[in-house]
Amino acid sequence: MKYNEYKDLNYAQLEADILEFWEENQIFEKSISSREGKKTFTFYEGPPSANGMPGIHHVMARTIKDIFCRYKTLKGFQVKRKAGWDTHGLPVELKVEQQLGITKDDIGKKISVEDYNKECRKTVMQFTDIWSKLTQKMGYWVDMGNPYITYHNDYIETVWYLLKKLHEKDWLYKGYTIQPFSPKAGTGLSSHELNMPGAYKDVTDTSIVAQFKVKRSERSEFLFENNDEDVRILAWTTTPWTLPSNCALAVGEKITYVKVKTFNAYTHQPISVILAKDLISKHFSDKAKDLKLEDYKKEDKLIPFEVVQEFKGSDITEVRYEQLMPYVTNEELEKNAFRVIPGDFVTTADGTGVVHTASVFGADDYRVAQQNNVPPVLVKDEEGNNVPLVDRQGKFVKEVTDFAGLYVKAEYEENPEAVPEYKSTDVLISIKLKTDNKAFKVEKYKHSYPHCWRTDKPILYYPLDSWFIRTTAAKDKLVQLNHTINWKPESTGTGRFGNWLENLVDWNLSRQRYWGIPLPIWRTEDGKEEECIGSVYELYEAVEKSIKAGLMQENPVGEFENIKEVKTDDDGSTLLSADVISAYFKRKNFDLHRPYVDDIVLVSPNGKPMYREQDLIDVWFDSGAMPYAQLHYPFQNKDMIDERDEFPADFISEGVDQTRGWFFTLHAIAGMLFDSVAFKNVVSTGLVLDAEGRKMSKRLGNAVDPFETMDAHGADTTRWYMISNANPWDNLKFDIEGVKEVSRRFFGTLKNTYSFFATYANLDEFDYSQTEVPVAQRPEIDRWILSKLNTLIKQVDGFYDDFEPTKAARAIQTFTMDDLSNWYVRLNRNRFWKTKLNDDKVAAYQTLYTCLETILKLASPVMPFMSEALFLDLNKVSGRDQSESIHLTTFPEVNEDIIDTDLERRMTLAQKLSSLTHSLRKTAKGNKGIRVRQPLQKIIVPAVDATTQSQIEAVKDLILAETNIKDIEFIGDNSDIVVKSIKPNFKVLGKKYGKDMKKVQGIVNAFNKDEIATIDSTGTLSKDGFDFVAEDVVIVSEVKEGHSVASDPDEALTVILDETITEDLRKEGIARDFVNRVQNLRKDAGMEVTDKIGIVFNSTDELVKDALKTHHDYISTETQALSLADQANIEGGETLEIEEFTLTVKIEVLANVENN
């Protein structure tokens, strides 16, 4: 059997073949089943949301996941990895609405909730195909056959169970807050969603400095000079649409305010305005400061102003003003609103130092209004509920007559361009205020404003009823548990995540949507009684009670059959036996989604009807519940969690953007309910940017299609590039050129090395059936590469274990390219050409085979395809490993006995000396250089210690062969061409002398020849009051000027080249050149390596003739020539030039060994 030889390697094709092989032979399944009963390594897959196309960054994230799962499998662990789909939530709903051409308003009108959710369910999985393809193509092993799906009833049941646990601890409560609300999406947004990258955007809004007219009263009297004075308080806002809802003005009690006499820029009326002293310059031009009020004409651009009064904020609190936009008012408002109140958050960084307060549209506003007993501006809707002046679509209600039905932000308009002379509400309000003498200044203002991550539209702060998880109650525990997690990189855990935990706020769980997990809480209308349902069976029983009470006719939850006993677990939850549960869920006869659960009315302990709270829960809770819900805990697989088999995870990995997302929700639920971390190790990956470092986005058109990339260059090379280029937690500037480079350099080298092996092993029919040549009996260079190999195993194992894939990949790459290919193989080529398969050749094959096989195993977590292909190729012939696949093997074990640091140093010396010699050849003969084919007599290595000398002696042959030199001569450091210089060893002396270092440095540098000799030989010397010992100084031997030398500073190695070319050397050089030319002729003629040839030549030069005659045997062997003859007239010969000589040569094939 032959080793597979690759001519043109097509990575994509190779990968497709391997995928087929995995598929057919169920290799992934076996990688788990073959580890049955072994220690488990638990991995959680963060569920991708099944509603978008995968991008190249998913390849990154999944490569990391895959690497460690594969690594741990090789290390003998059983690594189950269940895929999952995040199926609920807004993205899906928006997609459906887009597909059906409806908006949220239409739900329940044009389309029933039932049909709507059916659509969602259908849509949700429409991307799974493409995701499965990506998963497969990139070689990510995860169990796609049996994924957890968040909309399944069993998943929901576990979530309900968890919510009930929180409810029991009083960690689930209903509250009223001002929250970010997305009118376009029709839902409140959690802080997580506001944290989505790009949520905060710089936008330019119309900002208005409004004039609030002060009412005269005892409190405000001091502000008025006379009866006619028009005194206005200036307040700035970037949200003009909140002005009709203004209910108060907040000032800083300690801030200094001033009254300024001036004119209104739009109406030109004289006014007096109040603002913070610090901000005068922002609103009045410095150039106008000398203008007189009485000179003002309305055409003037510069408006004069005069500061006439100064006072503290506390002096004007409780001052009342006229409602700015009096659309809605009532007795309560007239009594308690429209006054100046103190606000601790007021600053003079911006605006006027007076904050316009609309309590229903700002969290701070709400708080400060409450504290000061300022009522909100509200109206009654059709059902008689109090609602704000802006409805949930973001439109003004009818009471705001001038703007009724208008969107408060232009961005909500479907198609504003279509409206002739469209003006945004902001602008309309500005115009109105200007006309009414209520606007002091209107201008565009650029600031950062939060946007809805899905609709891309600005959010509003809006009053909403919500359910919260009291995460603040568990803050200390969560912080504490976080310290036990191994974060990669550490700073994400301690810094980013740690700070987030320190500043934790309660988790807003409510979503006003349709497609998601319903909050399992039923309440009486007065809100005094409520029940949280923790399982389907509990719901079933509750409905039964309700039927008895006459509130329900029948039980939609379905039947539970064969209930023998109902257990109650420690905290009161009812648990049925697993078979009852599984029988029930197999039937799937009731859907726990809306609208079905909404139809259920339960009965309260006091006999009142209880209705379900309408909210759905935050989808982040879905995914945070994944460790338990994927197992349908505790209804099934209870032990897996309780006995800590599949919990917590040993390892998870997601993008750093999940810090406040999945990482947090996992952590919060595990900490609050299971008193445990949810994961022990976490790798948070950075962003994948484009080659210029910009974020990839569809809009910019710079998104990289993972399929295209992998089709063109292969998944392995893409994976390797991503891992080896930079640490996964650093942002990756994805450059396709980098992928190509990896492909060309590393993969090319690996392939070449394999091909080299395969070519010759096939010729020799080497199948590793020969007895293993003991390592100790192999040549020095074999033992060297094996030593390096074992060092590599140790390193790589450590790197993987530390979750440092980049270091692992780089180490493998360096070994493969530098040590194995460019040194071992290059230096040993002739061992493989030898005709006979003797011990030495077998050792060479075995060594190279071992290296290849080991590299493949080490690299297989990162490059699963290529490693598999080459492993199978090797193993198919040798049958050395019983494993069916490289991914079913075990990780190479380091053999410490083979690691020989002394040998590694010897080889380093050989490499350095060779390199130095090459560089000397280059500059020899006055920079003309002496080509390597020209043999030279010797190199001289001066002044090395005895150990180094003996080490060099040991690798002498290698150096000589590599550099085409005949001999190495060592000369002692007492030779007269060597001079010694000395310099201080800063590290040692610095510790000893500290401040005196400068002085000591001077003394050491001033050592004369004798002093250097003394400390070199005796090891001690005293000078200028300092005692030096050998380790205090570094003595370097250098060659005197006038010699051509090269030296290596690290090793204190110096080489001198003997440039003399004797006639013998000259002839030998000619012979080697001749061989080279003949080889080229062979190649040009397309001859096989095994062809035997005859050579005839003709030269007029005696030296050439002589050279070829002298080296007849050498030439014959090298060129596989059976004859080499001097012949006068050669027909059809080639003219060759060697140095200054010309000769004619002709070669012909005489025989082919293989054909004989």
Place this chain on the structure above:
RNA sequence: GAGCUUGUAGCUCAGUUGGUUAGAGCGCUACACUGAUAAUGUAGAGGUCCGCGGUUCAAAUCCGCGCAGGCUCACCA
């Protein structure tokens, strides 16, 4: 505005507990080598280690203040 993070050659990145000539690969230039050949070797050019200050005998490395990029947070009027 705050937290975290990054800043080293044209590009992508190393650089250990601070130690005196700051490295690699790619790219570029030149030369060489050539039965692994779309490979390889040698050399060259290329650096304000983001800036400024400080600590220290000694700073790419430690500290402070800035600048620039990235991510995240923030009720910001």
